[in-house]
Amino acid sequence: MKTLFAATILFQLATVLPSHAGEKPNIIVILADDMGFSDLGCYGSEIETPNLDKLAADGLRFTNFYNTSRCCPTRAALLTGLYPHQAGVGAMTADEGENRPGYRGRLNRNCVTLAEAIKPAGYTTLMAGKWHVGDGEGMKPVDRGFDRYWGVLHGGGIYFKETLQLKPERVFYKDGTPIETPDDLYVTDDFTDRSMDFIDEAVKEKKKPFFLYLAYIAPHWPLQAKPKDIEKYKGRYNEGWDVVRDKRFAKQKQLGVISENTLLSPRDPEAKAWNEMSEEKRKDLAHRMEIYAAQVDCIDQNIGRLVAKLKETGQFDNTLILFLSDNGCSAEGGPGGFSKGKKDAPIGTGLSYASVGLEWANVSDTPFRKFKMHTHEGGTATPFIAHWPAGITNKGEIRKTVGHVIDVMPTLLDVAKADYPKQVAGKEIKPHEGVSLMPSFKSDAAGSERTLYWEHFGKKAVRRGDWKAVSGEKNTWHLYHLKDDPSELNDLAKNEPAKLKEFKELWQTWAKRCDVLK
Numbered sequence: 001m002k003t004l005f006a007a008t009i010l011f012q013l014a015t016v017l018p019s020h021a022g023e024k025p026n027i028i029v030i031l032a033d034d035m036g037f038s039d040l041g042c043y044g045s046e047i048e049t050p051n052l053d054k055l056a057a058d059g060l061r062f063t064n065f066y067n068t069s070r071c072c073p074t075r076a077a078l079l080t081g082l083y084p085h086q087a088g089v090g091a092m093t094a095d096e097g098e099n100r101p102g103y104r105g106r107l108n109r110n111c112v113t114l115a116e117a118i119k120p121a122g123y124t125t126l127m128a129g130k131w132h133v134g135d136g137e138g139m140k141p142v143d144r145g146f147d148r149y150w151g152v153l154h155g156g157g158i159y160f161k162e163t164l165q166l167k168p169e170r171v172f173y174k175d176g177t178p179i180e181t182p183d184d185l186y187v188t189d190d191f192t193d194r195s196m197d198f199i200d201e202a203v204k205e206k207k208k209p210f211f212l213y214l215a216y217i218a219p220h221w222p223l224q225a226k227p228k229d230i231e232k233y234k235g236r237y238n239e240g241w242d243v244v245r246d247k248r249f250a251k252q253k254q255l256g257v258i259s260e261n262t263l264l265s266p267r268d269p270e271a272k273a274w275n276e277m278s279e280e281k282r283k284d285l286a287h288r289m290e291i292y293a294a295q296v297d298c299i300d301q302n303i304g305r306l307v308a309k310l311k312e313t314g315q316f317d318n319t320l321i322l323f324l325s326d327n328g329c330s331a332e333g334g335p336g337g338f339s340k341g342k343k344d345a346p347i348g349t350g351l352s353y354a355s356v357g358l359e360w361a362n363v364s365d366t367p368f369r370k371f372k373m374h375t376h377e378g379g380t381a382t383p384f385i386a387h388w389p390a391g392i393t394n395k396g397e398i399r400k401t402v403g404h405v406i407d408v409m410p411t412l413l414d415v416a417k418a419d420y421p422k423q424v425a426g427k428e429i430k431p432h433e434g435v436s437l438m439p440s441f442k443s444d445a446a447g448s449e450r451t452l453y454w455e456h457f458g459k460k461a462v463r464r465g466d467w468k469a470v471s472g473e474k475n476t477w478h479l480y481h482l483k484d485d486p487s488e489l490n491d492l493a494k495n496e497p498a499k500l501k502e503f504k505e506l507w508q509t510w511a512k513r514c515d516v517l518k
Contacts, residue, residue, distance in 0.1 A: 036329035036364025059387030081409025081432030102515030106134025115145030121418035129215030160350030240274025329364030406434035
């Protein structure tokens with residue numbers, strides 16, 4: 001009798017729990033918007049992110065991973081495996097004409113998207129969220145390989161439906177058709193709802209793996225969050241940015257996401273000390289950070305919902321989840337941030353339109369200097385979490401492997417066992433520029449001597465091994481040794497003129513090859 005009972009239980013388990021031997025995994029790539037390096041609990045933050053922390057604890061955290069420092073270029077690079085200029089999105093979405101192929105403001109036809117690349121390998125391809133790499137004829141996600149789409153083609157700037165009074169151009173699309181904005185909209189929740197619907201459809205209707213690209217708008221300005229999420233952080237930032245930044249830095253060292261020799265960069269020169277602010281100003285600024293924290297917290301809550309859906313549908317163990325941000329935190333609005341929107345609308349509500357300000361952005365990018373749009377580490381360093389129960393066994397480890405958003409394409413090709421095309425519809429496809437991260441899922445490759453490049457509105461950088469050269473607005477180059485100086489505080493340009501010359505020449509050669517030079 002016992003033997004029969006045991007056999008029955010085993011049969012029931014076999015029908016509920018999927019067997020992953022030989023199965024291609026599902027893939028989910030989750031992109032946050034304007035979130036800084038230290039904004040997750042597992043990267044040093046006081047913001048409550050238990051679901052992402054759990055994915056990190058059961059997966060891997062990368063501490064030398066890069067984006068391109070701005071939203072549109074990062075999306076282009078992530079989607080294509082090319083540097084953004086090669087894909088046609090070197091700046092934002094303005095079209096600078098045929099003579100400037102790197103700046104057409106939309107994905108060109110000499111690249112393929114992640115969806116176009118892995119769909120032939122048997123994947124259902126899904127997207128929810130912010131597209132922002134072209135919105136004209138033939139440029140929507142469903143025109144570039146995605147079977148299903150729900151989201152906004154333009155940038156962010158909207159959380160609640162009433163915000164459309166301020167941003168009427170933010171039109172929602174279902175697949176390729178504009179639709180009425182949902183009445184109960186809170187956009188982070190909405191994108192997750194649609195993603196879960198897509199997963200249900202994919203699991204029930206088609207016996208093949210799915211790829212989901214979930215591109216949140218949060219925590220990009222405007223500061224808008226649900227009241228219950230804001231209330232959760234009431235009073236937490238009354239101690240000010242100097243204390244919070246110091247605490248994050250200490251926690252980062254304790255967690256091991258920065259090396260012991262890392263120094264905390266000085267408070268940004270444009271930021272005053274917290275105790276120099278008036279009581280009225282401190283109240284406003286602390287509240288702005290409460291709302292920002294609520295926006296990050298909401299992302300985490302929604303990732304918890306997404307994980308629950310994967311478990312409910314039996315897909316969790318054989319799903320690779322990658323999480324990252326498109327650039328460092330935004331200092332737009334400068335010290336104190338900006339306040340726009342409807343007059344007298346409280347900050348955080350749908351008719352307000354405010355930013356968190358330079359000082360708190362300096363906290364978000366701890367321990368680094370600079371912000372979004374800069375090619376210093378504060379603009380380009382992102383948390384990067386990889387989670388895959390069936391494929392990553394070294395749970396909770398930290399990877400110092402140097403990686404970049406261009407690596408997502410070859411990684412997904414590797415995972416999906418897909419071939420990268422040389423031609424599509426008679427158009428030659430440029431070879432991707434990245435390397436697969438699959439080897440780093442098993443062990444660290446921190447000593448990599450690969451070379452990476454950046455350019456955005458005249459700000460430039462090149463990294464090779466532990467060396468990095470950076471040029472700002474005035475075209476003055478600086479040189480840093482990141483292993484000894486992760487926060488870029490000790491400029492070695494005068495001490496190492498030959499090294500700097502080498503890096504400038506590397507950058508110039510790359511810029512000519514990759515349509516950077518106008």
